[in-house]
Amino acid sequence: MSADLATTKYVCDSAMDLLMIEMVAILSKTHSETDGEDREAAYAKLELLGYRVGMGLVESNFANSRATRDKPRFADNLDIIKFICKDFWLLLFNKQIDNLKTNHRGVYVLTDNNFRWFVRMAADIPTDTAQLAVLHTAFPCGLIRGALSNLGVSSIVLADVTNLPQCTFQIKFRLI
Amino acid sequence: IWRNRTDKINAELFALTYGSLVATLVKDYEDYAEVNTQLDKMGYNIGVRLIEEFLAKSSLPKCGTFVETADVISKIGFKMFLGITPTITNWSADTKEFSIIIDENPLSEFVELPDDALLPPPASTGGSAATGLWYSNILCGVLRGALEMVLLQVDVFFVSDVLRHDDATEIRVRLVRILDEDVPASDE
Numbered sequence: 001m002s003a004d005l006a007t008t009k010y011v012c013d014s015a016m017d018l019l020m021i022e023m024v025a026i027l028s029k030t031h032s033e034t035d036g037e038d039r040e041a042a043y044a045k046l047e048l049l050g051y052r053v054g055m056g057l058v059e060s061n062f063a064n065s066r067a068t069r070d071k072p073r074f075a076d077n078l079d080i081i082k083f084i085c086k087d088f089w090l091l092l093f094n095k096q097i098d099n100l101k102t103n104h105r106g107v108y109v110l111t112d113n114n115f116r117w118f119v120r121m122a123a124d125i126p127t128d129t130a131q132l133a134v135l136h137t138a139f140p141c142g143l144i145r146g147a148l149s150n151l152g153v154s155s156i157v158l159a160d161v162t163n164l165p166q167c168t169f170q171i172k173f174r175l176i
Numbered sequence: 177i178w179r180n181r182t183d184k185i186n187a188e189l190f191a192l193t194y195g196s197l198v199a200t201l202v203k204d205y206e207d208y209a210e211v212n213t214q215l216d217k218m219g220y221n222i223g224v225r226l227i228e229e230f231l232a233k234s235s236l237p238k239c240g241t242f243v244e245t246a247d248v249i250s251k252i253g254f255k256m257f258l259g260i261t262p263t264i265t266n267w268s269a270d271t272k273e274f275s276i277i278i279d280e281n282p283l284s285e286f287v288e289l290p291d292d293a294l295l296p297p298p299a300s301t302g303g304s305a306a307t308g309l310w311y312s313n314i315l316c317g318v319l320r321g322a323l324e325m326v327l328l329q330v331d332v333f334f335v336s337d338v339l340r341h342d343d344a345t346e347i348r349v350r351l352v353r354i355l356d357e358d359v360p361a362s363d364e
Contacts, residue, residue: 009186009187010184010186011184011185011190011257011259011282012185012257012259013184015257018226019193019314020193023193023197023218025218026214026218027200049193052192053192057188057192061188091189092185092186094183139193
C-alpha cells in the first residue's frame with residue numbers, strides 16, 4: 001500500500017469518532033478492580049493499541065513514499081518531530097500541528113489547538129470531561145510513539161488536556 | 177449538500193484502529209462468541225448516536241416501507257459513514273427480511289483471520305453467529321441501534337464473510353416489529 005492520493009480511501013470522520021468513544025468505553029470497562037489501577041490498565045491498553053496503529057500507518061504510508069525515500073535518514077531529531085507535526089498529522093487529521101516548542105534538550109511540545117477527538121467529546125460529556133479526556137489521550141499518544149518507533153526512535157509521549165479542546169503532546173526521546 | 181459537509185478521514189486509520197481493537201478484545205475475552213457480543217453492543221451504542229447525525233445530515237422524510245428503509249440504509253447510510261454502497265438483495269416474500277451484500281468492507285481491508293476464528297456457524301442455530309469470530313459484527317449492532325431509534329426493532333446478523341473464505345460478505349436484517357412511539361426502547 002502506498003499513500004498514492006488516487007487510491008487513498010476515506011470514511012466519514014464521525015464513524016471514527018464514534019468508534020473511538022466506544023473503544024475507550026469498552027476497554028476501560030474490562031478491568032474492574034480499584035479505580036486507580038483500573039484507569040492505568042485501561043490507559044496502557046489504549047496506548048498500546050495506538051502504538052500498533054501508529055506503527056502500521058507509518059509502515060504502509062511512508063515506508064516507500066517520497067517523504068522517507070528521498071531522505072532515508074532524518075537529519076536530526078527535530079526533523080523527525082517535524083515529520084510528525086506535518087506529514088503524520090495530515091494523514092491522521094487533515095491538518096498540521098499548530099505549535100511546536102522544544103527545550104533543545106530532547107523534549108518537544110506539540111500543540112493541537114482543536115484536537116479532533118475532543119471536539120465531540122467536550123460537547124457530549126460536560127462533567128468530568130478533563131478526567132475522561134486523559135483516557136482519550138492514550139490512543140493518540142500511542143499513535144505518536146508507534147510512528148516514532150517505526151522511524152527508529154524510542155520515545156515517551158504524554159498529553160496534557162487542561163484546556164479542552166486543545167491538546168498538547170510532550171515527546172521525550174529516550175536515549176538508547 | 178450534506179455530502180460536502182461530511183469530513184473525511186483516512187480509511188486506513190479507521191481499519192487499523194478497528195483491527196487492533198478486535199485483536200485486543202480477542203485477547204481479553206479469549207472467546208470469539210463473547211467478542212461477537214461485545215462488538216455488537218459497541219455497535220448498538222454507536223448506532224443510537226449515529227442516527228441523529230444521519231437524520232440531521234440527510235434530512236430525509238420518513239420511510240414509507242421497509243423496502244424503502246433498506247434502500248436508504250445502503251445508498252445513504254453506508255455511503256455517508258463508510259463511503260460504500262452495499263447491495264440490498266434476497267428479500268423474503270413478506271418483505272420483512274433482506275440481505276446486505278458488502279463488496280468492499282472498509283473495516284477489514286487488511287485483515288486475515290487466524291484459522292481457529294473461522295469455525296463455521298452451526299446450521300442448527302439458523303446461521304446466527306454462535307461460533308467463530310464475526311470480525312465486522314459491530315456493523316450488526318450499528319444497524320440494530322440506529323433502526324431501533326426510528327422505531328424498527330430488527331434482528332441483524334452475519335450470514336457469511338469473505339474473511340471466513342465465504343463467497344460474499346452478507347448481513348441479514350429481519351424486521352421483528354414496528355415499535356410504538358410511547359414505549360421506551362429496550363436497553364441492554
